[in-house]
Amino acid sequence: MSTLTSIFGEDLRAYIDFKARTGKTGRSRIHYLRHFDAWATAHSVTRLDRAAVEGWVLDELTRCSTHRSWMSYIRDFGRWMRVHRDPNAHVLTDEWKAGIVHSTPYLLSQYDIDAFFTAAPTVPAASPWSWQATAFFLLMHSAGLRTREVKKLTPADIDFTNGSITITGSKTGRDRLLPLTTEVMSILTDCHHQTRHQFPERSTFFVSATGTAVNPSSIGIIFNRIWDHAGLARPATGPRPRPYDFRHHFAYANIERWMRNGTDVNTMLPYLSTYMGHSGIDSTLYYVHTSPDFMSVYSDLVRTSANRVIPENSAE
Incomplete structure (x- = not known):
């Protein structure tokens, strides 16, 4: 997972490698985590706190269509960060439901x-x-x-x-x-x-x-x-x-x-x-x-x- 530019670049690579070792190598996960990395760079984010996580989700919601399963990727990354990098990392709460929403x-x-x-x-x-x-x-x-x-x-x-x-x-x-x-x-x-x-x-x-x-x-x-x-x-x-x-x-x-x-x-x-x-x-x-x-x-x-x-x- 190259060309990551945010402060979370190395963490994201380590997380993706971890998921790959468990057999989860889907392109969708990488696709949306790249979106998060680019957003974090553009907004000079330095911590995986609630403002950063929910800010990106809100921004992504303005572009997504029917399927919203991508919320699980940032939620799981938060859990991994909390265990391996930052015990205070924010985990997206279940109040943010993935679900399926009909696009207009x-x-x-x-x-x-x-x-x-x-x-x-x-x-x-x-x-x-x-x-x-x-x-x-x-x-x-x-x-x-x-x-x-x-x-x-x-x-x-x-x-x-x-x-x-x-x-x-x-x-x-x-x-x-x-x-x-x-x-x-x-x-x-x-x-x-x-x-x-x-x-x-x-x-x-x-x-x-x-x-x-x-x-x-x-x-x-x-x-x-x-x-x-x-x-x-x-x-x-x-x-x-x-x-x-x-x-x-x-x-x-x-x-x-x-x-x-x-x-x-x-x-x-x-x-x-x-x-x-x-x-x-x-x-x-x-x-x-x-x-x-x-x-x-x-x-x-x-x-x-x-x-x-x-x-x-x-x-x-």
Whole structure:
């Protein structure tokens, strides 16, 4: 763990070495402790006291998104410091819960979506992203998949004959068989042929330049590159566009379509929940709570009746 600049540099290296000897070598821990080191340098921190620890946490909270498990890293470092370096080192209290907090979605417009997918096939990229980016993000947009679900897809998960995909290992622990349109299947087929020609022994459907599974960070990089290539603006404040917003848009678009068509949203939400792989209806209700203002009148109605028995033969 090089290039550490704060007064805690040597302590952080020793702590990381200690964790490695116990078999814990995750990149996430190093990533966030580098953030802490840079913050401590910028703020001339000299002691691991409460002001330093909580000051960094508060600063990091302004940038983090959904997952906050990184709080455990600074908490554990504090415990290690207390035993090995400074008995007065502050340990982040349990009042600071890691948990999962929904980040505010960026509401994609139809113009954003059209411009993005128009630009995707021509985005400058030397890696397989040059031919697979459209297919990757189209699955998030048209089927509401999570980023990691698309990343983990294997060629065997895609049924080119019947036009469907199987999603395995979701949060619910249950597999999902999802139908796809002819247009989406055509794009997946073209992507499959190009990738198979370059990497015949690949284990995942989407690959890196070496034929292995795509790196999570590369997904965000190519998304931003396409966004800029499309000439789309980035908001100066508020939510920023991310790949996951395609999944959000899928949920919003379905709810709004049902409303326009006069379909009973209460009845359809459980089906949407199952399709998107939610563990329960509460996760789906989130989209009602965060949807555009004109949907707010439906929120209370849906919340009180979503758990009722679903009538048979009501799925679309």
